[in-house]
Amino acid sequence: MSLAHDAPVAVGRTTKAQPAARTWPEINNPAAWAVAAILLIMPLIASSFFLIEIFATTLILGTMALSLMFLAGYGGMVSLMQLTIAGFSAYMVAVFGVSGNPNISLGWPWWLAVPMALALATAFGTLGGALAVRTEGIYTIMITLAIGAAFYYFTNQNWAIFNGHTGINTVATPHFWGVNWRADIPFYYIVLAVAALCYFAVEYLSRAPFGLALQGVRDNPRRMAALGFNVNAHRVAAYAFASFVAALAGVLQVWNYRQISPGSVSVGACIDVLIIAVVGGITRPIGPFIGALIFVLLRTFALDFLVRLGLDGNRFRLLIGLGFLAIVFWSSDGVIGLWQRWRQHQRREVSRASGGRGHG
Amino acid sequence: MDSVAQRLSAVGAGAALELRGVTRLFGALAALTDVTITVRPGERRAVLGSNGAGKTTLFNCITGDFPPSSGTIRFFGEDVTHFPPYERIRRGLRRTYQISALFPGLTVQDNVYLACRGVSRGRFSFLRPGQNDALMHAADNLVQAVHLSAVKDQRVAELAHGQQRQLEIALALAGAPRFVLFDEPAAGLSPTERAELIEILTSLPAHIGYIIIEHDMDVALRVVESVTMMHNGRVFKEGLPEEIQSDPEVQELYLGGGHE
Numbered sequence: 001m002s003l004a005h006d007a008p009v010a011v012g013r014t015t016k017a018q019p020a021a022r023t024w025p026e027i028n029n030p031a032a033w034a035v036a037a038i039l040l041i042m043p044l045i046a047s048s049f050f051l052i053e054i055f056a057t058t059l060i061l062g063t064m065a066l067s068l069m070f071l072a073g074y075g076g077m078v079s080l081m082q083l084t085i086a087g088f089s090a091y092m093v094a095v096f097g098v099s100g101n102p103n104i105s106l107g108w109p110w111w112l113a114v115p116m117a118l119a120l121a122t123a124f125g126t127l128g129g130a131l132a133v134r135t136e137g138i139y140t141i142m143i144t145l146a147i148g149a150a151f152y153y154f155t156n157q158n159w160a161i162f163n164g165h166t167g168i169n170t171v172a173t174p175h176f177w178g179v180n181w182r183a184d185i186p187f188y189y190i191v192l193a194v195a196a197l198c199y200f201a202v203e204y205l206s207r208a209p210f211g212l213a214l215q216g217v218r219d220n221p222r223r224m225a226a227l228g229f230n231v232n233a234h235r236v237a238a239y240a241f242a243s244f245v246a247a248l249a250g251v252l253q254v255w256n257y258r259q260i261s262p263g264s265v266s267v268g269a270c271i272d273v274l275i276i277a278v279v280g281g282i283t284r285p286i287g288p289f290i291g292a293l294i295f296v297l298l299r300t301f302a303l304d305f306l307v308r309l310g311l312d313g314n315r316f317r318l319l320i321g322l323g324f325l326a327i328v329f330w331s332s333d334g335v336i337g338l339w340q341r342w343r344q345h346q347r348r349e350v351s352r353a354s355g356g357r358g359h360g
Numbered sequence: 361m362d363s364v365a366q367r368l369s370a371v372g373a374g375a376a377l378e379l380r381g382v383t384r385l386f387g388a389l390a391a392l393t394d395v396t397i398t399v400r401p402g403e404r405r406a407v408l409g410s411n412g413a414g415k416t417t418l419f420n421c422i423t424g425d426f427p428p429s430s431g432t433i434r435f436f437g438e439d440v441t442h443f444p445p446y447e448r449i450r451r452g453l454r455r456t457y458q459i460s461a462l463f464p465g466l467t468v469q470d471n472v473y474l475a476c477r478g479v480s481r482g483r484f485s486f487l488r489p490g491q492n493d494a495l496m497h498a499a500d501n502l503v504q505a506v507h508l509s510a511v512k513d514q515r516v517a518e519l520a521h522g523q524q525r526q527l528e529i530a531l532a533l534a535g536a537p538r539f540v541l542f543d544e545p546a547a548g549l550s551p552t553e554r555a556e557l558i559e560i561l562t563s564l565p566a567h568i569g570y571i572i573i574e575h576d577m578d579v580a581l582r583v584v585e586s587v588t589m590m591h592n593g594r595v596f597k598e599g600l601p602e603e604i605q606s607d608p609e610v611q612e613l614y615l616g617g618g619h620e
Contacts, residue, residue: 204488205486207488208485208486208488208489209477209482209483209484209485209487209489210483210484210485210486212466212470212473212474212477213478213483213484215463215465215466215470216463216466216471216474218465219462219463219464219466220461220462220463222425222461223457223461223462223463223531224474224478225425225444225445225446225449226423226425226445226446226449226455226457226461227446227449227475227478227479227531227534228446228449228450228478228479228483228535229474229478229483230444230446230483231446234483237484
């Protein structure tokens with residue numbers, strides 16, 4: 001029995017197949033292919049209202065919540081500033097790019113303004129993360145919430161760059177190769193591509209050394225240090241990655257609404273991102289997108305529904321709040337967790353019905 | 361040449377681990393007082409002592425989990441007193457924990473893979489390990505060495521206690537350890553598992569030294585060549601296993617009544 005690995009490792013089992021967990025995710029899952037196909041042909045089946053107001057908005061919010069899922073689910077760090085980073089990125093697109101406010105906007109073309117916005121927002125989030133990693137648990141939540149609240153009040157009061165409470169309107173969107181990329185169908189595909197890219201990046205990273213080490217930091221930071229990892233550096237790097245994802249979502253958001261104002265970066269909106277991630281489930285990257293779909297559907301349709309019941313339509317948050325409570329009570333891993341347990345239950349029923357011959 | 365050798369030995373280059381006057385205070389309580397210990401490379405030593413003698417605090421000071429309040433710690437001649445734990449680990453120091461400190465949400469394989477990755481380059485790598493990743497094979501071999509191949513794809517939270525203790529040891533042997541601190545590795549193990557543990561310890565390559573904290577004298581004295589006896593945060597006696605075992609003061613303190 002040799003336990004010394006300073007000598008070249010004797011490789012006796014090169015032909016052994018790697019465990020399935022290390023291959024690409026969901027590649028054999030027909031449901032995943034079906035969802036991908038539906039998302040790709042969505043412009044053929046959905047009206048432009050559904051395409052943008054429901055699906056593009058869901059994908060943008062889902063990407064923001066994905067950045068929180070990455071930090072909270074893999075790193076055990078609940079950051080309430082992910083929306084703030086997205087909002088900062090959105091503001092930077094408006095400030096460096098072209099908008100209806102030439103006194104503030106520098107008028108750079110989008111292909112310069114966007115990388116600048118992404119770089120600054122990533123730096124902003126990394127800096128915030130560097131502050132937050134000195135704390136744990138509820139104090140991380142407090143610090144990141146404080147950063148979010150400070151940014152909200154700052155944008156409200158600063159007129160030189162953020163144009164106070166009116167914000168920046170008529171932000172230009174990209175036109176090139178003869179295409180208006182903010183037209184409904186091209187914009188939907190841009191959003192879908194960015195969201196898919198972020199989703200697969202997070203999924204891929206979860207099995208790469210960086211992501212595995214992050215999960216190690218979540219489970220036992222002290223042991224990680226005793227294995228040779230610089231735990232705080234890992235946490236800050238996780239914030240940097242998550243900030244970049246949130247910053248991408250912020251660019252899409254400002255293109256979607258063509259304006260950005262303090263209302264979009266309010267403390268309430270920061271908490272919405274947490275609710276989306278928790279309701280969907282923070283154990284897997286698909287969770288935030290499911291949470292975002294539920295949130296957007298409720299926000300859009302609960303109004304009519306509540307009015308029909310004779311209640312104030314603005315009470316859609318009541319429904320979201322009740323859903324949130326129910327999820328926290330009965331399924332700590334969100335809708336994803338409910339779904340998985342239901343599937344397992346179904347399989348057990350099937351195998352029992354077929355005399356225990358395994359699943360059909 | 362002579363003066364170089366003298367200078368090297370003067371800075372403790374000959375010792376794997378050299379503690380000088382290490383004191384650790386928790387508020388007014390001195391968990392360690394003026395501990396001076398020198399361990400040669402490849403030496404295997406037991407640290408004995410009743411509960412509260414400062415054994416685990418000694419480990420925490422050596423690894424940097426809690427830095428010492430005063431005193432110096434040298435690891436293969438290098439002053440590591442103010443190094444963070446991960447810097448000491450990267451220099452070849454390893455430890456296990458008295459209460460298993462594993463990653464319950466990850467599989468056995470991933471736990472060991474992390475241990476291998478922690479002491480090599482690419483800790484921040486965004487690329488998944490490929491089919492022929494050297495560290496994956498190192499992890500496979502390590503999993504096999506501690507008899508956990510059958511459960512390598514199970515999450516650690518689902519393992520039995522004895523298997524978790526074995527994984528705890530595997531994590532400490534990843535990479536190229538030069539010196540290992542074992543904190544009660546036999547705690548809660550069955551007699552069969554104890555025999556396996558002794559086999560693992562005695563079959564470690566000769567250049568890997570260790571210090572073991574172990575209440576079970578059968579285990580401790582079979583796998584070491586020297587013993588340090590601690591009492592109330594101080595080094596009480598040092599010697600060969602037989603000397604310590606037959607020392608009347610030690611028997612009074614530890615082997616006799618003091619065993620809690």
